[in-house]
Amino acid sequence: MPKVAIRFTLNGSEAAEFVESGTTLLGALRDKLGETSVKGGCLQGTCGACSVIIDGALKLSCLTLAESCQDARIETVAALARGGLLHPLQRAFVETFATQCGFCTSGMLMAAKALLDHNATPSREDVIEAISGNICRCTGYEPIIQAILAASRAATSTAA
Amino acid sequence: MALKRGRGVAAINYPTGMNLGGDPTHALVHSTPTGNFMVSLSSVDLGQGMRQVVAQICAETIGVPVERVIVDAADTDTGPLCMGTFASRGTHRIGNAVIQAAREARQVMLEVAAEALEVDAGDLETDGEGNIQVKGAPARAISITDAALAAHFRQGRAISGRGIFLVPRSYPEAATGAMKPATCYAHACTVAEVEVDDETGEVAVLSLKNVFEVGRAVNPKLVEQQLVGGAWMGMSHALYETTEPYYPSREHGPTDFNMYLMPGPGDVPRIETVVLERPAPDGPYGAKGTGEMCANPHIPAIANAIFDAVGVRIDTLPITPERILRALQERSRRAAA
Ligand code: FES
Ligand code: FES
Numbered sequence: 001m002p003k004v005a006i007r008f009t010l011n012g013s014e015a016a017e018f019v020e021s022g023t024t025l026l027g028a029l030r031d032k033l034g035e036t037s038v039k040g041g042c043l044q045g046t047c048g049a050c051s052v053i054i055d056g057a058l059k060l061s062c063l064t065l066a067e068s069c070q071d072a073r074i075e076t077v078a079a080l081a082r083g084g085l086l087h088p089l090q091r092a093f094v095e096t097f098a099t100q101c102g103f104c105t106s107g108m109l110m111a112a113k114a115l116l117d118h119n120a121t122p123s124r125e126d127v128i129e130a131i132s133g134n135i136c137r138c139t140g141y142e143p144i145i146q147a148i149l150a151a152s153r154a155a156t157s158t159a160a
Numbered sequence: 161m162a163l164k165r166g167r168g169v170a171a172i173n174y175p176t177g178m179n180l181g182g183d184p185t186h187a188l189v190h191s192t193p194t195g196n197f198m199v200s201l202s203s204v205d206l207g208q209g210m211r212q213v214v215a216q217i218c219a220e221t222i223g224v225p226v227e228r229v230i231v232d233a234a235d236t237d238t239g240p241l242c243m244g245t246f247a248s249r250g251t252h253r254i255g256n257a258v259i260q261a262a263r264e265a266r267q268v269m270l271e272v273a274a275e276a277l278e279v280d281a282g283d284l285e286t287d288g289e290g291n292i293q294v295k296g297a298p299a300r301a302i303s304i305t306d307a308a309l310a311a312h313f314r315q316g317r318a319i320s321g322r323g324i325f326l327v328p329r330s331y332p333e334a335a336t337g338a339m340k341p342a343t344c345y346a347h348a349c350t351v352a353e354v355e356v357d358d359e360t361g362e363v364a365v366l367s368l369k370n371v372f373e374v375g376r377a378v379n380p381k382l383v384e385q386q387l388v389g390g391a392w393m394g395m396s397h398a399l400y401e402t403t404e405p406y407y408p409s410r411e412h413g414p415t416d417f418n419m420y421l422m423p424g425p426g427d428v429p430r431i432e433t434v435v436l437e438r439p440a441p442d443g444p445y446g447a448k449g450t451g452e453m454c455a456n457p458h459i460p461a462i463a464n465a466i467f468d469a470v471g472v473r474i475d476t477l478p479i480t481p482e483r484i485l486r487a488l489q490e491r492s493r494r495a496a497a
Contacts, residue, residue, distance in 0.1 A: 046418045097385040101207030128425045138207055140392025141425040143385065 008072045010035065011079035019066050025059075026050045028066035029076065037078040039106050041135070048134030051107035051114075052076050058114035060133075077106040080113065089113060092151035093144070100138035107134050112148045121156055124149065161359035165366075168464025171349040172457045175342030176440075176449035177249035183327040185249075186240035187257035189218060189265045190320035195290075195308035197222060197265065199231045202239030203254050208451065209382040210250050216378055217255045217444050221262035222269065223286025224304055240324075248449025251378060252343065255444025256325035264321030272311040272319060273302050344440035346448040347373040350394075350457035353429075354465040358488060361481030363466060365395050365429040368458055373436040375448030383435060383450055390454025391431045396422045397455060398462040399478050 003018040006028060017032045026043070029035040029052070041049035043062045050061040053075040080087035086094070089112050099105045108131060115122055115130035122130070127148045136144060177183055188200040199218050205211045211231040219226040233239070242254065267281075273292040274281035277300055285295050286304075293301035302310075311317045332339040353366040368391045377383040400421045404413045414420055439446020459477065467473050472487035 042418045044418065097381055100209075100385065100389065128428075131425050135422075135424075137422070138389050139385070140389040140431070141428045142388050142392070142431060145425060145428070 004067050006066045006069065008069045008074050010074050011076060015074075017066075021067065023066045024062050025052070025054075025064040025066045025069055025074075026061035029061060029074075035076055035078065037076050037106055039103060041103065041107075046135070047104075048107045048111065048131075049104055051110040051134065053110055053114055053117075056114075056117065058111055075110070075113075077109050080109060087113075088154050089116070089148070089151045092147040092154065096143045096147040096150060098139060098143040098147035104134055104136040104138075108136065108144055112144075112151070115148065116152055116155065120152060122148070122152055161357075164356050164358055164469040165353065166356065166465045166467065166469025167351060167353050168461045168466070168468055169349065169351050170457045170460035170464060172347065172453065172460075174248070174346045174348065174449070174453035174456060176247075176252045176344050176346065176443075177327060177342050178247040179330050179339070179341045180243060180327075182329045183243055183249070183253065185242045185253040185257045185325050187254065187261045187323045188240050188320070189222075189258070189261040189323070190318065191265065191269065191304075191308045191311070193308055193312045195224075195228065195304040195306075197224065197229045197262075199229060199233075199258060199261070200239055201231065201233045201242055201254060201258075202236045203242040203250060204234045204245045206245060208245070208250070208386060209379060210245060210254065212382060213251050213378045214254055214258055217258050218262045220445065221259050222266045223288055225288065225290060228290065228304070245451075247342075248346075248451035248453060250449070250451065251447050252443055252449050253325050253327070255378070255447060256442075257323040259323065259444050260325065261321040261323030264323070265319055266321070268311075268317060268319045268321070269304070269307055272315055272317055273307045275315060276302050276307060276310045343442055344375065344448045346375060346450060346453055348453055348457045350391075350461040352458060352461035352465040354462060354469055356466055356469040356484065358470050358484075361484035361488070363399055363462075363479065363481070363484070365399070365427070365462060367430040367432070368395065368461070370431070370433045370457065371436060372433065372450065372454070373438055373448075374450045375440040375443045376437050376446035377435055378445060378447050380435065384433065386450060387433045387435070387454050388431055391433070391458055392423060392428060393455035394458025395427075395429065395462065397477060398459045399423070399480070402478050402480075 001020040004021050007016040015033050019028050026040050029038050039049040041047035045060050045063045052061045054072050111131050111134050127145050191197050214231050215226050215229040218229045270281045270284045283295055284292050286292055290304050291301045311319050330340040349371045351369045355364045440448050474483050
């Protein structure tokens with residue numbers, strides 16, 4: 001299999017690698033670039049565990065080819081905390097106990113971030129819609145819904 | 161054809177652990193040279209919070225802040241024996257073993273401190289913040305770090321403790337069949353409200369109101385989290401989960417967990433949960449097993465609510481739209497005959 005060069009911005013820094021043509025972004029991130037904050041669940045687009053944000057849009061990295069991401073801006077959950085401080089969404093997840101085994105958490109946080117980036121004051125229905133491509137088998141979703149609503153309230157009250 | 165609402169109630173008694181061929185859990189506790197306490201176990205934390213609860217139980221028993229306890233768990237090659245985290249036995253069995261080990265370690269720690277302070281160990285107490293002091297004279301004190309250093313480097317003593325909690329095997333009495341299948345019992349009650357579409361057989365769960373009696377909520381937030389997640393799982397058992405939901409034959413069935421249906425975020429009902437605590441005499445600080453029961457009472461409550469809504473009693477799980485429709489058809493067929 002011929003190798004192709006991939007180059008993109010990963011969490012603000014340049015990342016470049018040679019991968020086999022057809023490698024998924026998930027595979028490139030985890031196995032080539034050591035970015036294991038991204039989780040692989042189903043590897044076929046049904047669980048949302050692998051969600052990342054590409055050029056501002058929420059994407060499933062298991063269904064995205066690495067070579068289609070040339071010069072893209074890719075964000076993973078590892079970019080959320082800054083200077084040792086948790087992102088408001090992460091804090092809300094901790095405070096509302098929105099994570100148990102944690103396997104879905106990276107993807108849930110990215111889905112939540114993509115929502116809040118586009119809609120700072122989502123309704124409960126908006127939140128449900130935003131995470132409905134992400135499977136969680138532990139929490140019963142309610143704490144996750146509560147966490148996202150709490151983070152959006154916290155952000156809008158500090159902005160006001 | 162209409163949406164019909166119904167309400168159902170169910171109450172359960174839930175056993176902690178089960179009757180194995182003897183049910184032991186073994187725990188070891190030792191202090192590091194700087195006075196942190198290691199708990200060695202081979203019990204598994206599946207995300208339910210076993211490590212946190214064990215750390216709290218150990219810290220409470222030794223009398224140190226919880227941050228000073230490190231739980232090393234789940235290497236079954238090298239760790240002390242645990243029968244496992246199942247049957248809701250974790251907090252109860254492991255907790256009791258840890259209390260026993262931590263008590264022994266505490267006693268050694270107090271003896272070490274007594275020698276360092278030249279007092280009697282019986283006159284010492286912990287302040288819960290990392291110090292050991294003379295009762296009534298808190299100025300005469302030694303930090304737990306200094307006590308651990310003294311134990312390692314001057315007194316040559318191991319601040320450590322062993323604990324094992326064993327529930328012996330119970331055999332049925334020949335005459336009556338009576339036996340003791342479990343230890344203490346937890347309790348729960350759920351009221352479910354549902355809306356059933358009698359044209360499609362679909363069920364929407366509107367609310368699940370629960371009361372759980374758990375002995376002692378060692379970590380109230382973890383208990384709440386477990387009960388909220390469990391309510392969703394109970395609803396999932398009642399209405400969704402099967403490896404062959406609607407398929408005519410096995411070949412059309414799902415092949416992995418991706419195709420194993422469970423409710424999504426949009427199906428989550430309003431969940432209200434009240435926790436009651438009636439400490440069990442044999443539980444660690446009174447705790448009973450909350451584990452699997454967190455997904456139990458919802459199932460009969462939802463089945464009862466469906467009966468209340470559309471008058472058919474489904475006794476095969478999950479209660480799929482197909483089963484409801486078949487039952488409704490059967491009822492009208494009988495009414496016509
Ligand atoms: S791993 Fe990508 S959706 Fe499941
Ligand atoms: S926390 Fe376990 S899958 Fe979501």
